[in-house]
Each structure stands twice: as C-alpha cells, then as structure tokens.
Amino acid sequence: MEKALIAMSGGVDSSVASLLIKEKGYDCTGITMKLYDNDDIGEKNTNTCCSDDDIADARAVCHKLGIPYYVFNFRDSFNEQVIARFIKAYENGSTPNPCIDCNRYIKFDRLMLRMKELNMDYVVTGHYARIEYDENLGRYILKKAVDDSKDQSYVLYSLTQEQLKHTLFPLGSMNKTEVRKIAEENGFINAKKHDSQDICFVPNGKYAEFIEQYTGKKYEKGDFVDRNGNVLGEHKGIIRYTIGQRKGLGLALPAPMYVCEKDLVNNKVILGSNEDLFSSELDADNLNLITCDKITEPMRVKAKVRYNQKEQPATVVQTDKDRIHIVFDEPQRAISKGQAVVLYDGDTVVGGGTIL
Numbered sequence: 001m002e003k004a005l006i007a008m009s010g011g012v013d014s015s016v017a018s019l020l021i022k023e024k025g026y027d028c029t030g031i032t033m034k035l036y037d038n039d040d041i042g043e044k045n046t047n048t049c050c051s052d053d054d055i056a057d058a059r060a061v062c063h064k065l066g067i068p069y070y071v072f073n074f075r076d077s078f079n080e081q082v083i084a085r086f087i088k089a090y091e092n093g094s095t096p097n098p099c100i101d102c103n104r105y106i107k108f109d110r111l112m113l114r115m116k117e118l119n120m121d122y123v124v125t126g127h128y129a130r131i132e133y134d135e136n137l138g139r140y141i142l143k144k145a146v147d148d149s150k151d152q153s154y155v156l157y158s159l160t161q162e163q164l165k166h167t168l169f170p171l172g173s174m175n176k177t178e179v180r181k182i183a184e185e186n187g188f189i190n191a192k193k194h195d196s197q198d199i200c201f202v203p204n205g206k207y208a209e210f211i212e213q214y215t216g217k218k219y220e221k222g223d224f225v226d227r228n229g230n231v232l233g234e235h236k237g238i239i240r241y242t243i244g245q246r247k248g249l250g251l252a253l254p255a256p257m258y259v260c261e262k263d264l265v266n267n268k269v270i271l272g273s274n275e276d277l278f279s280s281e282l283d284a285d286n287l288n289l290i291t292c293d294k295i296t297e298p299m300r301v302k303a304k305v306r307y308n309q310k311e312q313p314a315t316v317v318q319t320d321k322d323r324i325h326i327v328f329d330e331p332q333r334a335i336s337k338g339q340a341v342v343l344y345d346g347d348t349v350v351g352g353g354t355i356l
Helices: 012-023 052-065 075-091 098-117 161-165 176-185 207-215
Strands: 003-007 027-034 069-073 122-124 129-134 139-144 222-225 231-235 258-263 268-272 278-289 299-304 312-320 323-333 340-345 348-355
Touching: 003 012, 003 098, 012 027, 012 052, 012 122, 012 176, 027 052, 027 098, 052 069, 075 098, 075 207, 098 122, 139 161, 231 268, 278 312
Parallel strands: 003 027, 003 122, 027 069, 222 268
Antiparallel strands: 129 139, 139 348, 222 231, 258 268, 278 323, 278 348, 299 312, 299 340, 312 323, 340 348
C-alpha cells in the first residue's frame, strides 16, 4: 500500500483532500506544519494559519478519519526561506509573493524531504491544480484546476519533475461547492470555515508595520517626485508603496497619480499617470520550466504577471540558462519586480520565473 503524507492547514480543502486520498486506498498520515508562533509575528489572536485552532481542527478531522496526525516544526526554515525573503524583497523595492516561496522551499522541499525520511510515497495538499504524466513529452506536467475561479497553478510553477512525481492534488478536478458539500456530509468541524485570504504571517495586511516590528528598523522618509523630478510631497518609507498604488499616498493632487517606480539609491517614490504604468516587455530570472528543459526558439504562450490576472498572449525567448525575455501582444499594467510571471500553453503550465 502506498503511503501519503497529507499537509493539513486546518481548512476545508486539505481536510477533504485527506478524505479522498484515504478513500483511494492510501496509507495516510496527516500533518500540520508549524511555521511560526503568533508572538513571532506580533499577533496575539489566533485568526492566522497554523494557529492552535487550526491544529485542533486538523487533528479533529484526522481523528474522524482514523489516521495518525502530527505537527512538524518548520519555524526556522520558514523564517529563513519565506519571511526573510519577503522582507529583503520589500527593502530592495520589489513586491514579493511569499506563497510561492512557501511552496518552493517549505511544502515541496522540506516537507518532501521529511516524506522520504519517513519512507512515504507522496505529499498531498489541498491545492486546486492538476498533475498528469504526458507520455509524448516523457514528463510530468502541471495543469490548471477545473474550477478556474479557484485555480492555484500560478503559485505552483516552481515544482520540479521529482516533486511533481511525488505530489497529489485530489481537488484539481473539483469545484469549491463540491468540496464544502463533501465536508458537510462527513461532519467535518471546518466544513463552513472561511478561506484564508491574507498572507498567513501578516493577517492584518499591514506589511510595512510587520516588517518594522519584525526587524526593529525604521525606514527613512523621502520625497514623492513626478517623472520630471519635481517634488510632490513626503513619503513615509519606501517599503510602504507598491507599483500601481494610488490610495494611501497622503497627497492632495490635482489629478490621480500612481506609484510607477521606486528609486532606492535616492530614497524617492516616483509617481506618474495611469498610462505610465503600462509596459510590453519584461525579463525574469530564477527560471523553472516544466514542459521542457529549455526554450530553444521563440515560443508563443499566454502569460500572467500576478495571481488574479487573466493570462495574456505573449512571445517568450530564453536568453540565458536561468533567464527569459517576454514580449506581450498588448501592454500590461503595473508589472512589478519580484512578482512571478507564469507561462501557459492552454491549461498547461510551461514554467515561470521572478520578474526583474
């Protein structure tokens, strides 16, 4: 009997995933990854991922299913690979996506190593995506979920062939209403639990406050300037602003202006019009390709530069071992350094990288 290690957040998705995998005859073990304590992130309440309440919910589901349950402490790895990268990105003027780093360095790296140490065969998660083996390519491929509104393939583009081979996504062919119905029919304690929307370690969404509290630093004020260098006012620290931002600037301006660039050297935030936010090209590094080892000639794809964006037609060329250049058919708004660009061929993920 094949053995499955099920990553359980305490939410409804991972709980139903565990039920489905057990029903398929796998020898299942449920685990929750303890990634931080609330004191680590300055949160006293428990309304965060990996809270004691979440652990209690996951344990209750495992007890109901009659499968073992454990908590794995990955706090040090999460601090180093996710939180530290998040802070460094903001300090460098980027807009990070910590969920991608968590998938890359924790769920499908550290957790998969633990799976192998325990002589198990698969890691199972409640992600909405599909994995198939393509006989023609001789490769495992990652595909979008059937429920397009829940698709999470964007944050999974970094999966390697070895990781895809040992990962199961039982919810990839289902929609959310089906999942909740199964949870209710089986009496799961979390059947009606709300989905988490925020970054787990910044549950109030106040990224700059979190960074200052976590690092003990205060980030210097500086000038808001227009594209001609004219001073428009004072900003409150460069980490507080993201590309495309209009609200919360604290300026009285004759017309709407948006954050277009951040000048780290001179500690300036550059504002412009909405039209100034559009660009047709980008470079990305930290490349991971799934459907091929290398892009050998210009490839037509659809690409998305943020999680909630619809894929857009583009041409991609690989310019180096770890780097790609993308030209979109139509200019895209607010392409942000540090975010992921993910390439699609239909519903199949070609690969992706980090926007430079």
